[in-house]
Amino acid sequence: MKINIHIVVPYEAMIPVVQECIPLFPTLDITYSLGDLEEGVRKAIHAEENGADILISRGGTAQLIKKNVRIPVLDMHLSGYDMIRSLSLATNLEKKTAIVGFSNITSGAQAIIDLLDLPLQVFTISNQSEVAPLILKLKNTGFEQIVGDVITLKTSKAYGLKGFLIQSGKESIMNSLEDAEILYRYLQDKNNVTKVMEQYIVNNNQNLMIIDGQNKMIYEHWTDFPSNPLTEEHLYILNTDLEINQHKVTRNLMLDDRMINVTGSCIQVDGQRYKVIVIEKNTMPLIERKGLTIETETPSEPIADTSVSIKTILNHIETLYKSNQIILLEGRKGTSKAFMTHYIHQKLTDGGMLVTINFKEFEQQYLDQLPLRKIRTIKLMNTEYAGDHGMLPHFLKECQKHQVRIFIISENGFVPELPPGLKLTKIIMPTLSERKEDIRALAQYFIAYYNQKYGTTAVKITHEAIGFLENYTYPNEIDDLKNLIKQVALNSKEYVIQKETIEKANTNEHLPSNDILQKGTLKEIEKEIIKWVLKAENHNQTKAAERLGINRATLWRKLKE
Incomplete structure (x- = not known):
């Protein structure tokens, strides 16, 4: 009879490596599922119910699983190769970087950093509740990038920092499977389990959940929803807010086409801290209309502000945004106009909505139905289709009255009519040929991005290759640079991208401009x-x-x- 081993994979890029290892252990019946933290716990519980003998996971996910199942859980340890590869990638991004994690990560990282003299700093935690306060402290002292496990990555992104995941390679997975095989032979009985006593709180006409000090949901009660309506991203943001603020937090979130009001509070019971989250439906639904989008994704690419032109533009936009002036961002396709809007909104607001209105599709008679009190930033596109019947000028005036910031995106230089008293400032976004100093940062980011997303081999690019990219023609600007790096990364088997590699991959299959x-x-x-x-x-x-x-x-x- 084969030993049933189930691996809870915390990130998607690990799956192909697990699949490669399975045939090497014919005496094991190995299955796997994708899930990190709470989702990983659910997958682990399901695997236990389906007869798994031993579970394998990694980092914070493994720690959470251990607290929720009755079968052995092995924590997949990182190999020296895993650490060297990840630290090399992080160093190449040329950002002030901190390594944050438990001692099983940081002790090995410190040794490699000392040996290779890498410009990285290490911070060790003993409990996942320490992650959020530490990352906020690091952000305030100038750190721009955090390297660590899945929980570190998500907490970093919640606070606007770049998160970089240390990935596990084939040797780490094989070592864990070998340990599982040995462990099973010596196990005679399953571990005794201490039952967790749940305190039920029933409050009619409310939707609530209670989360303990380890961010585990211990109670939930829903009246208006069939189950927990919050996404994992929503929960992470609320949890980290409460970890820092230690008191009440209120947020307005989107659920399908309706706003929901979420209130989180911290309470102390017998020295233990709990988080109570209450959800209420908003009585004013956001009109579901074609051409109107609620932007929920945070920008992923770096701001890439090495060039003087982008630094100047960034400072100018921040000043205009703070003073509530209408900003017209003009430039060619791919010059990061939309990205700049998202970046400024995320940096200078405290959770209000970012809404995009595309006048090529949106019916203007619904402008006055938008809940401006809930919106912080509006991005207007294709304003030349707004016509001359006065609805857009009136809407802009209402936005100013409610302190809603306006960005107008244009590729053709069209400037909409403004009512008296409103100011508009045009900012022309530079092309890549006008900001060549930023190409290195963008290229290295895209290399790391595809390494994380697809598990590609390349981790670095030579100076000669950067020189080639700086003199390359990009009809669609950053979009073309990203696509070129993607093709090179997917087809390269080497760790360092050479100039010749890019020249070979560049068949220039773009259509004429x-x-x-x-x-x-x-x-x-x-x-x-x-x-x-x-x-x-x-x-x-x-x-x-x-x-x-x-x-x-x-x-x-x-x-x-």
């Missing part, structure tokens, strides 16, 4: 397409002519015209 397609003459457009097909066919005129449906003589003549 939008400017040519939109403004060029028929002859200019035709010539650009011929050049593009020639490059795609490695300048083989015969293949290019066949692809275009013309003969070589016609192709040659059109190129000479």
Whole structure:
């Protein structure tokens, strides 16, 4: 009879590595599921109910699982290779970085940092409740990036810092499976379990949950909802707010098309601290309309402000935002106009909503139904479709009255009509060719991003390769840079990206630029397409002519015209 081992994988990039290890242990019946922290606990409980003998997980997720199941739980330890790889990636991002974690992470990290003389600092915690206060302290002392486990990553992102996950490699997973096999042979009985006494609180017409000091839900009662309506992201933000504030926290959150009011409070019972979260439906639903979006995602890419131009623009926008002036962000597609809006909103607000209105689709008669008291920032797009019937100027005036900040996004330079007394400041977002100093930071971020998302090999890029990127042409700006790095990362088997690697991957399969397609003459457009097909066919005129449906003589003549 095979030993039933279930691995709770805390992040998606670990799955392919687990799949690679399974055939190496024919005496084990190995299954796995994806889930971290509370979700990982649910997956572990389900696996226990389905006959698992031993559970394997990692870090904070493993610690939570141990408190919620009756079968053995092994904590997957990080190998030296795992640590070196992750610390190298973090160092390459050139941000002030701290390593935050339990001693099983930080002791090994400190040894490697000392050995390799890396510019990183280590901070050890003994309990997950210490994570949030420590990260807030680090943020206030200038740290921009936190490296650690899943709980460290999520807490860092909740406070606007870059979180970088230390991933487990094949050797770590194999060691855990070997330990599980040995442990099972010596186990005779399952561990005795202490039953947890739950104190039930019933309050009619309220929806509430109680969370203990380890962020475990110990009680829930729902009247207006079939189950807990909050997402894991909502819970993390509320938990971290309460960890820091130690008293009452109130937030307005979106649930489908309706606002909900969430209040969290901390109470002490016999020296133990508990969090009580109460949820109420908002009586004013947000109108569900085409062209209107509630932005809930936080920006993931770095601000990349090495260049003087971006630093100047960033300072200017912050000043305008604080003084409640309307800001027109103009620039080519891919120049981070929308990202800048999200970045400023996240940095300068305390939880109010960010709403996007696309006038190409939105019906303006519903503008006066928006709950402006709940909105902090509005991003307006395609304002040239707003027409001249006066609804947009009136709406802008109402927004100013309610202290709602306005960003207008434009690629064509259109400026909407403003009512008397309102000020608008135009800011032109620079192209990558005008901010070449930022390309290194963006490229290194995208390398790390795809390493985390897809488990790609590359962790670094050479100076020569950066030089190539700085002189490359990007019709769609940062979008093109990101796509180019993605192709290189997915196809590279080396740890360091060389200039030659990018040149090989760059087949320049972009269509001719939008400017040519939109403004060029028929002859200019035709010539650009011929050049593009020639490059795609490695300048083989015969293949290019066949692809275009013309003969070589016609192709040659059109190129000479």
